[in-house]
Amino acid sequence: MTSGLAQRRRGAREAALAGAVEGGLLGPQAPLVGLLDVDGVLAAVDALREAFAGPAPVQHTFAAKACGLVPVLRLLAEAGMGCEVASPGELEQALAAGFPFDRLVFDSPAKTVRELEFALAHGIAINLDNFQELARVDALLAGRPAAGPVGLRVNPQVGAGAIGAMSTATATSKFGIALRDPGAVQAVVDAFAARPWLNRLHAHVGSQGCPLPLIAQGIRAAYELAERINATLGRRQVTGLDIGGGLPVDFSGEEDRPTYADYVAELRGAVPGLFDGRYTLVTEFGRSLLAKSGTVASLVEYTKSAGGRRIAVTHAGAQVATRTVFMPDAWPLRAGVFDAAGRPKQGPTEPVDIAGPCCFAGDLTATGRELPVVEPGDVVALYDTGAYYFSSHFSYNSLPRPAVYGYRVDAGGRVRFAPVRTAQTVHEVVQESGAAHADALLALLPGGGTGRPAGAL
Missing domain, CATH: 2.40.37.10 (Lyase, Ornithine Decarboxylase; Chain A, domain 1)
Structure with missing residues (x-):
């Protein structure tokens, strides 16, 4: 039986396709087009919020990599979402869309000094990827407190889902600090002990192809580590858990399966303490909100x-x-x-x-x-x-x-x-391909490009 949401979505899509042809948005002069159901996007945002409703404060952010188009980001900003960015380009797109600094989360395994300086100065939440990056932030802060939340990304090493390239919690993933490596957990505890401004943990198991129990297992590892850090230090230093996104999308049918409610139910079963209000939760869903x-x-x-x-x-x-x-x-x-x-x-x-x-x-x-x-x-x-x-x-x-x-x-x-x-026009494609420098390589030839002597290259 098809749900009302799926029926509405199909009907709206069919009306939009006919309207696009009638209005000339799709036709001989425009043979390819993308169409986005605005009401469908807003319904997904509502479903996400409803699933996480409860005592735990939650900041939902949209993973900009899933659709870095400024009007789409602006729609989500107006809907109250935050934005997770993983590059300077995504950061600028999010700012152009109107996201305030305190609703941004900056994730990247290759942040430059300049990018870190900007985030630290403007109160953008940062998830640091490794101990070298942590040392870099030490030097940048020089004893000052950070203006926004600073977290450490950990890799719970719980294994891969069906798509290896989309699984970020494998034994050898490039992301985060590998918790099952010898001495890693103690090193993380020591890092928090030495830095009172370090106040979040971040774990993301993967996206598309990762079953909900695997995702929950990874989040549980981060939660248990937060509990250990706070107990060891005798204070609630870890106040936030960034649990990433990764809800799979069923590309075989019209329905949303699994749902955000399914996801939260899995988490409640595996990590019940996650939702009791002691930790601010951050989510980073992308594909499941728009696909x-x-x-x-x-x-x-x-x-x-x-x-x-x-x-x-x-x-x-x-x-x-x-x-x-x-x-x-x-x-x-x-x-x-x-x-x-x-x-x-x-x-x-x-x-x-x-x-x-x-x-x-x-x-x-x-x-x-x-x-x-x-x-x-x-x-x-x-x-x-x-x-x-x-x-x-x-x-x-x-x-x-x-x-x-x-x-x-x-x-x-x-x-x-x-x-x-x-x-994009064909002219813009040509300009983007370096047309303004068309003669530049000729200048490297003998004679400055006036001719090519035999055997010159």
Whole structure:
């Protein structure tokens, strides 16, 4: 049985696709577009807050890496979210979106001195990755208290989920201080004992493919370490636990499974003391907040057969669906077929490969998928693409970034669109590729580029 939320989402998506075609946002002059369901995003934020309601104070932050588009970040800021950033670019995007300093969390395993100075001076919460970074902050503070919370990231080393590359709590993960390494726990306790301004622990087990019990096991390790530190020091120095994000998204269906309520129930069972109000909790969800609300839609340019396989050639490939193309088993996407007016196609189905525009054979977003017969001029929609697919563009073949629009659908089925990102022009692609320095390398040649003598290079 389909839930009301899933039915609303599907209906709004279909209305938006038809509206995009009718309004010229998707068509021959704009054959690829991203569409974001604004009400779906806000519903996800509400579900997150509801799941964590209780005595423990919670700061929910959005992981900017999942969709670093300023209007999307601004929407989340207005909804009361904070923002987790992991690079100078993400930090500037968050500030441009209006997040105040005290709602930012800065995570990165490679923070520079300048980045640390900025965060420390402006009260941005920081999670330090290693003991060398901790020593760097010692020098920067020079005995002064930090203006904002400072935490230490730990790796509970609880193992990998189904996708190794997305698992951050393995024995050899590059992130955090590995707690099961000899002497590590005592070194962490000693670090807190020597620094009264160190007041948080951070643990993130991974995202996508990590089962809830594994995530809970990692968070429990961080909680138990916080309890040990406070007991050893005889004071409540650790006052906050940043438990990361990582709620998996079910890309095989319309429903939100697991839910935030499922996640919290798992945590309550594994770490009941986490929610009693003694610790401020920080979350860093990204994909689960946006994925189900996004659609990448492309015109079908051609259809063909090869070796008995039907192929639909679209404009959506590795440049927007990078992970899906290169790791299709780990990142599968559902696809739908719509006619030239943007209406869902009906009728007999056939197995078809959905191909992108990139010039390599593996540029496929779906393989052998049973779909209504696809024809040139139709629209293929890739579902659950609200996170990463809009903002993590892969510039293969110098393909430009597509436009992205947010939408809302009223009770009468009328759609309103708002621009999130303007489509990149081919001219902008050329300029970005160094056109302003077109002659620069020639200046290194004998004669300053006036000619190339035989055998000069």
